[in-house]
Amino acid sequence: MDVLFIGYGRMGGALGDAWLKSALVNNLTVVDPGLPADPRAGVFSQLADVPREQAFQLIVLAVKPAYASSALAGLSDRQCNQATVISVAAGITEHTLSEAVGRRCPVVRAMPNTPVLVGAGCTGLYAHGQLDAARKAAISQLFEAVGAAYWVEEEAMLDAVTAISGSGPAYYHLFSEALAQAGVKLGLNAELAKNLAAQTAFGAASLQHQPHADFTELRVAVTSPNGTTAAAIEVFEQQGKLRELVGEATGAAYRRSVELSQG
Ligand SMILES: NC(=O)c1ccc[n+]([C@@H]2O[C@H](COP(=O)([O-])OP(=O)(O)OC[C@H]3O[C@@H](n4cnc5c(N)ncnc54)[C@H](OP(=O)(O)O)[C@@H]3O)[C@@H](O)[C@H]2O)c1
Known part of the structure; x- marks a missing residue:
């Protein structure tokens, strides 16, 4: 699976490192201005530097909530046409995220917690409308690699998940x-x-x-x-x-x- 991470700090890094280790992901591209850029290793300072013709199956948004929408701006059609976007940004709604990607690909919201760092996390997941079963199963598997994962039926339930397992x-x-x-x-x-x-x-x-x-x-x-x-x-x-x-x-x-x- 080809995965693009936008933001590779505490949460993004914990997820990406665990997925590579468990071999669920074999090709990781990372955009994070805080890391030394190394294009040959797939590490870029800004999204604009990522090859526009590169396709991804998954795009993980793991920047602070304030930067969530702007960080998604500039994805090329090729980069996002086959992708599912997973956002871990607390409180940024599916509507806002879908608008930010120009409704070109499905968006999933995830609310993980810090024990993800030691493989004992707990993640609430939400997808608007129909996300096909295969994509849902693949996403469950990714978050189960760092603990337990549970889908909620309504987006508002993520606020309850945040209050119980997030915090x-x-x-x-x-x-x-x-x-x-x-x-x-x-x-x-x-x-x-x-x-x-x-x-x-x-x-x-x-x-x-x-x-x-x-x-x-x-x-x-x-x-x-x-x-x-x-x-x-x-x-x-x-x-x-x-x-x-x-x-x-x-x-x-x-x-x-x-x-x-x-x-
Ligand atoms: N940590 C948790 O327990 C937890 C739990 C649930 C959800 N979350 C969510 O996870 C998200 C990330 O939190 P975190 O704790 O991992 O924060 P973090 O450690 O600050 O990581 C965010 C990273 O994104 C980078 N960044 C900023 N703007 C960017 C851009 N436009 N494109 C690409 N990368 C960019 C930052 O670089 P600079 O530092 O150089 O700006 C930083 O390295 C937040 O939205 C938070 O709500 C976190």
Whole structure:
């Protein structure tokens, strides 16, 4: 598959490197002004330098949202006629992207998250109208190479995906920060508290990831009546405190995502 990346920073680089490594992609062309140009290796500073007669099956847009439309301007017919454009730019709508490519090829929006960097990402995908099954399967396979991938039926659902899995890693990091700080308050040294918090997050996530895992059952299994875990859970669950806070926080992320996509 011949792939053009427009933007090869944190997210673009993580995706491209993983796809090359897994041999899903064999020919990568990159446009990024931040990289040393090397046309023989397929690395260009600007789109205008990419050979206009070169065709691509996939064009990945991975620039900051503010530059999304302008970065797509200037694609030649040959470059985009056989392509699917995948945009990871947060909040840039399918309509805006389709306009930017002159409606010459289908556009898919992807909302990955940072664990893509370690092959444990979670990506929400959306395509407007009919995207043929073969293209959809190929795109699923690409994002499954860096974690899990899920299609949503409506574009608006990407705002919910953003609030849960897009921003979600930061919520878990915040909880780990708080857990490690609490460990220090209880007398542990900072490094040990940090390691305990990180390894516990990893272990709990691994249990949650088992087939047919049920979050409530997993929690109940470590919560003996009147035991230590029960004492802590009682505090978290006081009048639904934690669940209410999570609902409020994700609601705020959702509303911000909607605002950003409305420009
Ligand atoms: N990082 C994440 O966790 C994450 C998650 C979901 C979605 N996203 C989305 O991914 C996109 C990229 O984020 P990122 O974190 O990877 O940003 P980043 O590290 O800043 O990468 C963007 C790259 O694009 C380059 N660039 C700027 N203008 C360009 C142009 N016209 N043509 C080609 N390349 C251009 C930048 O070069 P210069 O630095 O030289 O300008 C930079 O190397 C954003 O839209 C973001 O919403 C990111």
